[in-house]
Amino acid sequence: xxxxxxxxxxxxxxxxxxxxxxxxxxxxxxxxxxxxxxxxxxxxxxxxxxxxxxxxxxxxxxxxxxxxxxxxxxxxxxxxxxxxxxxxxxxxxxxxxxxxxxxxxxxxxxxxxxxxxxxxxxxxxxxxxxxxxxxxxxxxxxxxxxxxxxxxxxxxxxxxxxxxxxxxxxxxxxxxxxxxxxxxxxxxxxxxxxxxxxxxxxxxxxxxxxxxxxxxxxxxxxxxxxxxxxxxxxxxxxxxxxxxxxxxxxxxxxxx
Amino acid sequence: xxxxxxxxxxxxxxxxxxxxxxxxxxxxxxxxxxxxxxxxxxxxxxxxxxxxxxxxxxxxxxxxxxxxxxxxxxxxxxxxxxxxxxxxxxxxxxxxxxxxxxxxxxxxxxxxxxxxxxxxxxxxxxxxxxxxxxxxxxxxxxxxxxxxxxxxxxxxxxxxxxxxxxxxxxxxxxxxxxxxxxxxxxxxxxxxxxxxxxxxxxxxxxxxxxxxxxxxxxxxxxxxxxxxxxxxxxxxxxxxxxxxxxxxxxxxxxxxxxxxxxxxxxxxxxxxxxxxxxxxxxxxxxxxxxxxxxxxxxxxxxxxxxxxxxxxxxxxxxxxxxxxxxxxxxxxxxxxxxxxxxxxxxxxxxxxxxxxxxxxxxxxxxxxxxxxxxxxxxxxxxxxxxxxxxxxxxxxxxxxxxxxxxxxx
Ligand code: SF4
Ligand code: SF4
Numbered sequence: 001x002x003x004x005x006x007x008x009x010x011x012x013x014x015x016x017x018x019x020x021x022x023x024x025x026x027x028x029x030x031x032x033x034x035x036x037x038x039x040x041x042x043x044x045x046x047x048x049x050x051x052x053x054x055x056x057x058x059x060x061x062x063x064x065x066x067x068x069x070x071x072x073x074x075x076x077x078x079x080x081x082x083x084x085x086x087x088x089x090x091x092x093x094x095x096x097x098x099x100x101x102x103x104x105x106x107x108x109x110x111x112x113x114x115x116x117x118x119x120x121x122x123x124x125x126x127x128x129x130x131x132x133x134x135x136x137x138x139x140x141x142x143x144x145x146x147x148x149x150x151x152x153x154x155x156x157x158x159x160x161x162x163x164x165x166x167x168x169x170x171x172x173x174x175x176x177x178x179x180x181x182x183x184x185x186x187x188x189x190x191x192x193x194x195x196x197x198x199x200x201x202x203x204x205x206x207x208x209x210x211x212x213x214x215x216x217x218x219x220x221x222x223x224x225x226x227x228x229x230x231x232x233x234x235x236x237x238x239x240x241x242x243x244x245x246x247x248x249x250x251x252x253x254x255x256x
Numbered sequence: 257x258x259x260x261x262x263x264x265x266x267x268x269x270x271x272x273x274x275x276x277x278x279x280x281x282x283x284x285x286x287x288x289x290x291x292x293x294x295x296x297x298x299x300x301x302x303x304x305x306x307x308x309x310x311x312x313x314x315x316x317x318x319x320x321x322x323x324x325x326x327x328x329x330x331x332x333x334x335x336x337x338x339x340x341x342x343x344x345x346x347x348x349x350x351x352x353x354x355x356x357x358x359x360x361x362x363x364x365x366x367x368x369x370x371x372x373x374x375x376x377x378x379x380x381x382x383x384x385x386x387x388x389x390x391x392x393x394x395x396x397x398x399x400x401x402x403x404x405x406x407x408x409x410x411x412x413x414x415x416x417x418x419x420x421x422x423x424x425x426x427x428x429x430x431x432x433x434x435x436x437x438x439x440x441x442x443x444x445x446x447x448x449x450x451x452x453x454x455x456x457x458x459x460x461x462x463x464x465x466x467x468x469x470x471x472x473x474x475x476x477x478x479x480x481x482x483x484x485x486x487x488x489x490x491x492x493x494x495x496x497x498x499x500x501x502x503x504x505x506x507x508x509x510x511x512x513x514x515x516x517x518x519x520x521x522x523x524x525x526x527x528x529x530x531x532x533x534x535x536x537x538x539x540x541x542x543x544x545x546x547x548x549x550x551x552x553x554x555x556x557x558x559x560x561x562x563x564x565x566x567x568x569x570x571x572x573x574x575x576x577x578x579x580x581x582x583x584x585x586x587x588x589x590x591x592x593x594x595x596x597x598x599x600x601x602x603x604x605x606x607x608x609x610x611x612x613x614x615x616x617x618x619x620x621x622x623x624x625x626x627x628x629x630x631x632x633x634x635x636x637x638x639x640x641x642x643x644x645x646x647x648x649x650x651x652x653x654x655x656x657x658x659x660x661x662x663x664x665x
Binding site: 118129150245246247251 | 307308312545
């Protein structure tokens with residue numbers, strides 16, 4: 001149906017769950033960076049709009065064995081995204097060098113088929129008209145479009161920053177296809193106070209993500225479904241890795 | 257009677273006043289639905305029970321269900337005009353009308369479904385050839401046009417209209433080409449019924465819906481076709497029977513109804529055989545490969561009871577009732593079998609859409625329950641009232657049932 005596309009550059013993330021404290025800085029940076037209007041009721045998770053969501057995981061044991069981990073979840077940028085082939089109007093695609101799954105809001109008809117397809121709940125429907133409190137328009141990011149009510153949106157690894165980085169490289173006389181690790185970095189990764197989020201090209205052995213992704217502690221969410229995410233997680237705790245995918249009781253955990 | 261000369265020749269109808277009251281009753285529900293639609297269009301989908309978890313809900317279930325139940329139109333057309341089962345001529349007009357109302361009703365609901373209704377035409381303008389939904393959009397539109405073409409000659413046969421020479425000939429010409437339209441309708445219908453199933457079967461990241469299959473088609477593609485052609489004829493037969501009960505007149509002979517029951521029953525057996533195999537393969541192979549067990553994809557609300565209801569009570573039981581002549585030939589059991597078969601297809605469409613989304617795919621995620629809002633209920637009731645309205649008007653003014661005069665003579 002849909003052929004897996006290979007890219008020379010594959011932007012990816014590695015999030016170290018042992019470092020994440022669940023502070024939510026990534027969520028807030030994402031909302032500010034990508035022009036998300038305040039929700040009428042942001043506590044209602046059934047209607048909130050947040051491309052980056054921090055989940056709370058527990059090992060289910062009681063004190064003193066109780067343990068908690070926080071798992072930030074942007075769009076995992078599937079290598080084989082289920083959301084793309086289902087969209088009837090090609091409002092979402094994965095074809096730009098870098099392998100980021102784009103979302104074209106002026107084309108989206110709001111059928112929500114892609115939401116049904118995404119197992120990570122990474123896609124959000126605009127339930128409300130975006131309304132910013134007076135004066136807040138000065139803080140909007142000029143390079144990111146705002147989205148109207150009735151369309152679906154999602155994280156795109158702050159794509160405008162990617163474009164700006166390429167432009168800067170061109171201006172500086174460098175090859176825009178050979179960006180350095182620090183040239184392009186999404187808002188969440190930049191603002192994470194514990195440095196839990198690392199960003200870079202998964203195919204470039206000089207980038208830290210490429211090395212981290214190979215760690216025995218690295219895993220991806222729901223790997224066996226075949227979505228081939230470009231987002232890796234890391235944890236030394238086995239129970240955390242086990243919660244990354246649906247394991248049957250007798251199945252051994254991936255990694256060490 | 258005020259409208260006497262518009263009624264078909266030689267049949268009896270209730271008084272015009274009584275008919276107006278009946279229509280008025282239906283119009284009230286239509287208007288309430290129009291108000292609900294206005295609320296949805298003006299305030300957006302936040303007025304529905306849909307949310308971040310349930311991108312699809314009652315409307316999709318309603319759409320899929322009426323499209324399956326409306327399959328009586330294409331399938332009866334296929335049997336009548338292409339396989340030439342002459343006896344079905346007694347009910348083919350009704351089948352076409354039921355098909356028309358079901359499909360046009362689904363279209364009305366679809367305009368509410370999309371978050372950006374004014375962009376709905378993008379589906380034709382920027383089609384994604386990989387998307388099953390694109391195929392559905394194109395096929396349903398074309399098939400609705402075919403249904404309109406099939407409905408027109410029947411309208412032209414109205415006693416008064418048929419007196420106009422031009423219209424009379426036009427109706428005749430339409431009739432001559434009917435097998436061609438029946439053929440086109442069958443082809444289109446086959447594909448969109450299948451694509452509707454395919455829409456869920458291709459969700460390879462939703463373990464509850466995902467099915468393997470044949471080339472690009474998941475098994476659900478074929479199962480949806482089979483379940484639709486099994487329940488469609490049963491539904492047409494039930495509509496005819498309800499009309500008889502309401503009007504107090506005999507409209508279709510029992511032999512024709514039993515034949516429809518037999519057709520529905522045989523197809524139901526065929527469908528169930530593959531559906532049970534498919535469910536078994538899914539539970540034993542597909543789910544464990546995705547790291548899940550059968551019991552994990554059901555919970556207290558969306559429990560296995562749905563599966564037993566769908567395949568047992570509304571699957572095996574109606575199949576037996578409709579296939580065994582001894583049962584089928586008793587009106588009560590025939591109708592019961594047909595009702596159960598229709599409920600079965602609705603349950604099937606429900607689990608594929610709503611339960612698929614209720615089930616948490618990520619291990620740390622939670623089950624959710626979907627409750628439709630009044631706007632969704634009201635619009636579904638509106639469309640149902642609209643369907644009954646069109647059928648009522650057709651019954652009163654058009655010669656729908658060729659046997660009516662003889663049976664009540
Ligand atoms: S909601 Fe928008 S992006 Fe998603 S499938 Fe529909 S049209 Fe495509
Ligand atoms: S995580 Fe969801 S939205 Fe992102 S690419 Fe994968 S399927 Fe699409």
